[in-house]
Amino acid sequence: MKLRLQAIGHAFLGRQVFEKIDLSIDSGQVIALVGPSGCGKTTLLQIAAGLIEPSQGRLHRKYRRHAVVFQEPRLLPWMTARDNIAYGLRSVGVEKELRAKAVERRAAEVGLNARDLDKYPAELSGGMRQRVAVARGLAVDPDIVFFDEPFAAVDVGLKRVLQDLVIEAAARDHFSALFVTHDLAEAVRVAHRLVALSGNGEGFATDRSIDGTPGTRTDREVFDIVETWSRDPAFHELFDGAREHAS
Amino acid sequence: MREVAPGLVFLGWLGRTIWSAWAGAAGLCCLTAAWQAGHEFYGSFILPSPLEALEALAALIREPTFAEAAKETAKRSAAGFVLAVGFGTIAGAIAGYSFAAMRLMRPIITVVLGVPPIAWIVLALVWFGSTGGSAIMTVVVAGLPISFAGGLEGVVTRDRALDAMARSFGASAWMRFRTVTAPHLVSYLFPAWTTTAGTAWKVTVMAELLSNSGGIGGELATARALFDIPRVMALIVAVVACVLATEYLLIHPLRDWLGRWREAGLPWGVKR
Numbered sequence: 001m002k003l004r005l006q007a008i009g010h011a012f013l014g015r016q017v018f019e020k021i022d023l024s025i026d027s028g029q030v031i032a033l034v035g036p037s038g039c040g041k042t043t044l045l046q047i048a049a050g051l052i053e054p055s056q057g058r059l060h061r062k063y064r065r066h067a068v069v070f071q072e073p074r075l076l077p078w079m080t081a082r083d084n085i086a087y088g089l090r091s092v093g094v095e096k097e098l099r100a101k102a103v104e105r106r107a108a109e110v111g112l113n114a115r116d117l118d119k120y121p122a123e124l125s126g127g128m129r130q131r132v133a134v135a136r137g138l139a140v141d142p143d144i145v146f147f148d149e150p151f152a153a154v155d156v157g158l159k160r161v162l163q164d165l166v167i168e169a170a171a172r173d174h175f176s177a178l179f180v181t182h183d184l185a186e187a188v189r190v191a192h193r194l195v196a197l198s199g200n201g202e203g204f205a206t207d208r209s210i211d212g213t214p215g216t217r218t219d220r221e222v223f224d225i226v227e228t229w230s231r232d233p234a235f236h237e238l239f240d241g242a243r244e245h246a247s
Numbered sequence: 248m249r250e251v252a253p254g255l256v257f258l259g260w261l262g263r264t265i266w267s268a269w270a271g272a273a274g275l276c277c278l279t280a281a282w283q284a285g286h287e288f289y290g291s292f293i294l295p296s297p298l299e300a301l302e303a304l305a306a307l308i309r310e311p312t313f314a315e316a317a318k319e320t321a322k323r324s325a326a327g328f329v330l331a332v333g334f335g336t337i338a339g340a341i342a343g344y345s346f347a348a349m350r351l352m353r354p355i356i357t358v359v360l361g362v363p364p365i366a367w368i369v370l371a372l373v374w375f376g377s378t379g380g381s382a383i384m385t386v387v388v389a390g391l392p393i394s395f396a397g398g399l400e401g402v403v404t405r406d407r408a409l410d411a412m413a414r415s416f417g418a419s420a421w422m423r424f425r426t427v428t429a430p431h432l433v434s435y436l437f438p439a440w441t442t443t444a445g446t447a448w449k450v451t452v453m454a455e456l457l458s459n460s461g462g463i464g465g466e467l468a469t470a471r472a473l474f475d476i477p478r479v480m481a482l483i484v485a486v487v488a489c490v491l492a493t494e495y496l497l498i499h500p501l502r503d504w505l506g507r508w509r510e511a512g513l514p515w516g517v518k519r
Binding site for chain 2 (some may be wrong): 050088090140
């Protein structure tokens with residue numbers, strides 16, 4: 001077990017978002033966290049990543065380093081892609097030569113050209129920026145990675161490529177991950193296990209493992225799982241909620 | 248391609264800067280033409296011609312006392328600039344981070360802004376007498392609020408999402424300041440610094456003139472007493488040249504160097 005959330009609850013200005021959340025993430029396990037919009041997925045991720053203090057509950061961390069990949073790339077505009085990837089390493093005081101090596105390796109892994117490494121974020125396309133953000137996360141050799149809807153803003157084709165990249169990296173580096181998404185198909189593609197946060201603040205609506213391992217599921221299998229689950233009452237909030245808002 | 252770049256990039260930048268000086272020179276020529284027209288209308292006593300002023304300037308530069316006076320003024324305005332910018336920026340940044348400090352300091356700055364610089368000169372004369380101290384103090388008082396405002400705005404508008412990113416990687420407060428806040432802050436500080444650099448020269452000359460404490464201001468007082476108008480014009484041209492030199496030789500190159508990343512985002516053809 002890498003991380004355990006125990007009876008976590010959080011309130012913003014007195015408004016309870018959720019309470020009594022228990023979740024443990026095992027070593028090498030990728031957990032997808034889904035839920036209707038506004039249910040506190042990102043808040044829960046930020047608590048798990050230590051970016052905000054929960055109002056209630058405790059966190060048990062059993063790892064050295066984590067990394068967060070945000071919805072927006074959040075690159076420093078005044079640093080080149082190379083320096084952005086090295087940022088996490090620099091903040092933990094890794095030497096310059098080692099940093100340079102790690103950057104080259106991670107950049108190649110996420111499919112960035114060596115030529116693009118000396119460009120500033122403004123000179124890169126949206127997809128390349130998100131690749132840089134993923135490389136920056138992977139560069140610190142994290143034991144656990146927190147993904148906060150990282151590919152929500154990229155187009156469908158690129159989304160697949162980036163998902164495959166994460167699946168591949170997770171299998172190779174054996175990191176654990178908490179992957180927040182609102183897309184059930186994405187959750188089924190990348191994760192071992194799926195938890196759905198309910199919209200009314202009453203903890204998880206469901207917690208189930210996904211058949212097969214990420215990367216080996218065919219598109220057909222992913223599609224079938226999503227089809228079956230979309231009729232499942234446990235997910236009705238995820239689908240009906242959207243319809244209620246639309247009407 | 249980018250590996251060989253540093254030298255070429257510098258040459259390219261230098262070339263562009265010098266080339267853009269043409270536009271500036273054209274503007275200055277228009278001003279000189281107007282000056283000449285004024286001279287022809289009012290005559291040499293009221294407004295000496297640009298040529299007379301330049302001749303007076305050439306004579307002035309050859310005088311050893313002028314070099315002394317200019318050095319004195321430069322020292323005073325530099326000291327005033329450094330103190331104003333240093334204290335103003337630090338106080339502004341602190342106010343940006345702490346609401347309590349901001350609430351306390353804002354009214355003070357408003358009061359300081361409200362007092363006319365001429366009143367500060369009178370006070371400084373009482374406190375420091377006819378020394379450089381009064382000029383320096385006046386520059387500090389005149390320049391500090393601008394840097395304060397720049398520092399405050401820069402820190403307040405820092406990108407909190409980037410700050411959260413840096414925290415998620417365990418970056419220390421100092422590293423976050425250096426890598427996230429400071430580069431953003433700089434874009435707010437440069438306008439303030441440019442203004443302060445100009446003000447520093449002008450206020451120093453004014454304080455020197457009124458406190459009779461030597462420097463270019465002292466020279467100006469003497470020239471006025473002697474009704475040597477071409478010399479007055481020459482001194483004015485010398486001060487303006489100093490202001491321009493500070494801005495274009497010191498501040499602009501520094502700003503361009505720190506803002507390289509900004510230029511990278513511009514499409515080809517829009518650059519400069």
